[in-house]
Amino acid sequence: MNTSTSGATSGARYQCPGCGYVYDEQKGDEHEGFAPGTPWAQVPEDWACADCAVRDKADFVKLDDGAAG
Numbered sequence: 001m002n003t004s005t006s007g008a009t010s011g012a013r014y015q016c017p018g019c020g021y022v023y024d025e026q027k028g029d030e031h032e033g034f035a036p037g038t039p040w041a042q043v044p045e046d047w048a049c050a051d052c053a054v055r056d057k058a059d060f061v062k063l064d065d066g067a068a069g
């Protein structure tokens with residue numbers, strides 16, 4: 001049986017409050033070594049922003065698409 005990841009990727013996006021860089025789970029960031037579909041949870045806690053390298057993962061703000069609600 002081929003069990004795929006239940007709950008798949010939410011496709012959530014997270015934005016750097018410093019420079020505005022957005023990490024998109026569906027796109028990942030191949031330049032940073034994150035393949036498309038890499039969930040935010042798999043990004044290392046000590047990862048720094050790919051753009052400004054000043055902000056860490058913990059500083060990122062989850063973007064709300066506003067689709068629901």
Ligand SMILES: [Zn+2]
Nearest residue numbers: 016019049052
């Ligand atoms: Zn940044």
